Amino acid sequence: MPLALLSVSDKTGLVAFARRLVEDCGYSLVSSGGTAKTLATAGLSVTKVSDYTGSPEILGGRVKTLHPRIHGGILARREVAQDVADLEANEIQPIDLVVVNLYPFEQTIAKSDVTLPEAVEQIDIGGPAMLRASAKNFAHVTVLCQPAQYDAYLDEWQKSSGAVSFEFRKACALAGFEHTAAYDRAIATYLSTDEEGTAADTSLPSRYTLTGTQRQSLRYGENPHQQAAWYQSGSEPMGWAAATKLQGKELSYNNLVDLEAARRIVAEFQDDPAAVVIKHTNPCGVAQATTLSDAYRRAFDADSMSAFGGIVALNRAIDAATAQALTQTFLECVVAPSCESEAQEILAAKSKLRVLTLPDLVTGTADAVRLIAGGFLLQDADESPATPDDWKVVTETQPTPEQWQELIFAWKVCKHVKSNAIVVTSDRTTLGIGAGQMNRVGAVNIALQQAGDRTQGATLASDGFFPFDDSVRQAAAAGIGAIAQPGGSLRDKDSIDAANELGLAMIFTGIRHFLH
Numbered sequence: 001m002p003l004a005l006l007s008v009s010d011k012t013g014l015v016a017f018a019r020r021l022v023e024d025c026g027y028s029l030v031s032s033g034g035t036a037k038t039l040a041t042a043g044l045s046v047t048k049v050s051d052y053t054g055s056p057e058i059l060g061g062r063v064k065t066l067h068p069r070i071h072g073g074i075l076a077r078r079e080v081a082q083d084v085a086d087l088e089a090n091e092i093q094p095i096d097l098v099v100v101n102l103y104p105f106e107q108t109i110a111k112s113d114v115t116l117p118e119a120v121e122q123i124d125i126g127g128p129a130m131l132r133a134s135a136k137n138f139a140h141v142t143v144l145c146q147p148a149q150y151d152a153y154l155d156e157w158q159k160s161s162g163a164v165s166f167e168f169r170k171a172c173a174l175a176g177f178e179h180t181a182a183y184d185r186a187i188a189t190y191l192s193t194d195e196e197g198t199a200a201d202t203s204l205p206s207r208y209t210l211t212g213t214q215r216q217s218l219r220y221g222e223n224p225h226q227q228a229a230w231y232q233s234g235s236e237p238m239g240w241a242a243a244t245k246l247q248g249k250e251l252s253y254n255n256l257v258d259l260e261a262a263r264r265i266v267a268e269f270q271d272d273p274a275a276v277v278i279k280h281t282n283p284c285g286v287a288q289a290t291t292l293s294d295a296y297r298r299a300f301d302a303d304s305m306s307a308f309g310g311i312v313a314l315n316r317a318i319d320a321a322t323a324q325a326l327t328q329t330f331l332e333c334v335v336a337p338s339c340e341s342e343a344q345e346i347l348a349a350k351s352k353l354r355v356l357t358l359p360d361l362v363t364g365t366a367d368a369v370r371l372i373a374g375g376f377l378l379q380d381a382d383e384s385p386a387t388p389d390d391w392k393v394v395t396e397t398q399p400t401p402e403q404w405q406e407l408i409f410a411w412k413v414c415k416h417v418k419s420n421a422i423v424v425t426s427d428r429t430t431l432g433i434g435a436g437q438m439n440r441v442g443a444v445n446i447a448l449q450q451a452g453d454r455t456q457g458a459t460l461a462s463d464g465f466f467p468f469d470d471s472v473r474q475a476a477a478a479g480i481g482a483i484a485q486p487g488g489s490l491r492d493k494d495s496i497d498a499a500n501e502l503g504l505a506m507i508f509t510g511i512r513h514f515l516h
């Protein structure tokens with residue numbers, strides 16, 4: 001009789017599955033304590049692991065299945081004479097099917113009041129050992145690590161009359177190793193943070209694993225000839241995986257990339273209603289106002305030509321007036337924390353428009369990963385807030401209180417524009433954005449040109465320092481009244497002298513915001 005080993009924390013579907021293993025597939029069952037109890041209570045015949053091994057479960061369950069009779073049965077190569085002889089000599093029966101799912105570590109640490117000892121006790125040791133052992137020996141053993149796989153196994157068993165295919169076993173092994181990798185990643189991440197959830201050690205980890213479960217296959221990637229899929233980190237949906245799509249076409253790869261860019265900008269603005277319009281990850285309009293509809297109109301009007309086909313993020317619930325404005329042009333996606341029912345009815349007229357709600361638009365990722373040939377780069381996210389207390393006025397002319405507010409606004413936007421970045425703003429609305437230019441003067445030119453005749457008295461922010469005084473002179477010629485830039489160039493003095501000569505106020509932020 002073939003032997004199946006069942007040891008599961010999540011007992012969903014367990015009894016029905018085990019019954020079919022016995023009745024349809026002819027398995028005899030061996031199970032760890034709690035699993036055996038569940039099966040026996042349901043009237044199934046099952047041998048307890050402790051009876052099979054002759055060793056009781058000890059240390060409060062820390063050692064249950066860690067025994068040569070279990071691991072020998074899983075790992076034996078049936079075609080290797082010495083392995084077969086070892087099994088016989090030790091009275092070990094080969095195990096053909098391992099059904100194991102792990103202690104719910106992630107669910108445990110998701111609880112707000114969890115203690116470190118509680119979390120540590122939920123680190124499964126015996127389960128991953130069995131899972132990895134059976135995945136390693138997929139040439140002979142099938143491993144199932146989630147209840148969702150039970151039906152597929154029974155289908156496969158029936159289809160093959162019990163001769164489960166190599167491909168099926170290999171796919172199960174792959175799923176098993178992905179599962180243990182994600183499980184260990186969650187443990188390592190948890191241990192690397194302190195009770196407040198911030199990194200306990202400021203240095204980056206010596207080993208870094210990125211894992212995810214495919215959540216959605218996407219029609220294509222950045223271009224139609226590229227395949228793409230969306231992966232969810234962790235077992236609980238967070239971030240975009242927790243968003244709700246109220247209406248509209250299927251999300252595309254580029255939609256998700258742009259939505260994330262839009263989210264990051266709107267997350268900067270919490271105090272007043274704010275709107276962001278994104279094209280190809282750069283903002284073409286950002287505005288704050290006293291009402292959401294006004295903020296959206298201003299963001300849209302900032303560069304209405306570019307806004308066509310844009311991605312919009314809003315930091316307040318979509319109301320009817322904003323919904324009305326949103327339907328006036330072609331947009332790809334809109335995201336907001338929520339959407340009022342009247343607004344939903346209005347937006348429904350644009351049935352293709354993707355409307356998403358994401359209650360938490362602020363929480364992002366702590367790490368930024370970039371793949372390069374042969375490896376990847378890891379850095380902290382650019383979380384540095386705009387802290388004007390540390391900013392230094394370097395000109396004779398001091399910014400007025402209004403200019404200070406405007407400089408903060410421009411600087412926050414500038415942080416999210418691809419380098420070289422220049423942002424011109426007025427009345428908490430972008431007027432012109434120079435993005436991704438290979439020289440800074442080019443970025444200044446584009447931003448000023450876009451702003452057109454609206455630059456008189458406006459402010460300008462630059463993500464990097466000015467290497468020469470030419471940008472200051474261009475800005476002054478266009479009527480810009482105040483500038484924010486990091487400072488730090490060898491020729492800072494030239495820029496300061498030019499600003500003084502031309503009567504501009506200029507502040508040095510002391511930090512830069514390159515974005516590549």
Ligand SMILES: NC(=O)c1ncn([C@@H]2O[C@H](COP(=O)(O)O)[C@@H](O)[C@H]2O)c1NC=O
Nearest residue numbers: 009032034035062064065066103125126127
């Ligand atoms: N220590 C062990 O030898 C061990 N063997 C299996 N487990 C886990 O114990 C759980 C099942 O326990 P039970 O059948 O007692 O409800 C499974 O999640 C399984 O992964 C173990 N627990 C933790 O490491």
